[in-house]
Amino acid sequence: LHRQEFDKAIELLSKALIKNTGYVEARMNLAMAYGESKQFDKAIEQLVSIKPKRTRVYYLLGSYLYQKGHLFYALRAFAKTAAENPKFFDVEDRLTELRAYFHKLTSLLEMHQRLASENPNYPDLHYKVGNIAMLLGRKDEAKKSFYEALTLKPEYSEAAKKLEALANE
Numbered sequence: 068l069h070r071q072e073f074d075k076a077i078e079l080l081s082k083a084l085i086k087n088t089g090y091v092e093a094r095m096n097l098a099m100a101y102g103e104s105k106q107f108d109k110a111i112e113q114l115v116s117i118k119p120k121r122t123r124v125y126y127l128l129g130s131y132l133y134q135k136g137h138l139f140y141a142l143r144a145f146a147k148t149a150a151e152n153p154k155f156f157d158v159e160d161r162l163t164e165l166r167a168y169f170h171k172l173t174s175l176l177e178m179h180q181r182l183a184s185e186n187p188n189y190p191d192l193h194y195k196v197g198n199i200a201m202l203l204g205r206k207d208e209a210k211k212s213f214y215e216a217l218t219l220k221p222e223y224s225e226a227a228k229k230l231e232a233l234a235n236e
Contacts, residue, residue, distance in 0.1 A: 073100050073103050073104040074104070076096070076097075076100040077097060077100045077101065077104070080093050080094075080096055080097040080100060081097065084097065091117055094113050094114075094116065094117055095113075095114075095117070095123070095124065095127075097113050098110040098111075098113035098114045098127060098131075099127065101113065102127065102130070102131050102134075107131045107134050107135045108135070110127070110131045111132060111135070114127055114128045114131070115128070120147075121151070122148055122151040123155075125144045125145070125147040125148040125151070126144070126145070126148045126155055126156065126158060128144040129141045129142075129143075129144030129148060129158075129161065132144055133161070133165075138165060138168065138169075138202065139169075139202065139203060139204035140204070141165065142165040142166070142169065145158050145161050145162050145165065146162065149162055169203065172202055172203055173203065175199055176196065176199040176200060176203060179192060179195050179196045180196055183195075183196050183212075188219060189219075190215075190216040190217075190219040190220040190223055190226070191216070193212045193215040193216040193226075194212070194213065194216040194223065194225065194226050194229075196208075196209075196212040197209040197210075197211075197212030197213040197216065197226070197229060198229070200212060201229070201233070206233055206236070209229070209233060210230060210233050210234075213226045213227075213229045213230040213233070214230060217230065
């Protein structure tokens with residue numbers, strides 16, 4: 068399909084949802100049209116609004132979250148997919164890939180935490196710990212690390228931005 072076809076589908080499905088907000092299949096198709104046109108935020112928004120979520124919704128949600136780089140949330144969505152139907156498409160492969168990634172990320176976090184505790188006066192180490200903790204979905208740990216970086220270096224604008232972004236989530 069071409070971009071114009073997805074745009075037309077988005078237009079028509081949006082109109083259908085104005086008339087009937089509970090039309091789940093239209094919402095699913097709208098999410099897929101947004102996804103195919105690389106509008107992942109809008110696709111995710113549509114899928115999040117579907118209640119109750121079924122296997123296909125979790126799978127698509129995981130796929131679009133993955134595309135956006137929100138790997139922690141993609142892992143959770145794929146895990147829910149697998150819990151409902153372990154044989155659904157390539158969900159086991161995706162889970163295997165993401166679990167391996169998070170295992171490596173956890174090792175990296177532990178290494179940086181060790182370095183930060185051995186060298187507590189280096190704000191960049193605390194900043195790196197915060198970034199890795201964010202990737203792992205450990206928001207409280209990330210906030211603590213960014214705050215520590217800011218305590219050591221009050222003009223650390225990158226740490227301030229990350230702390231503000233976490234506060235606004």
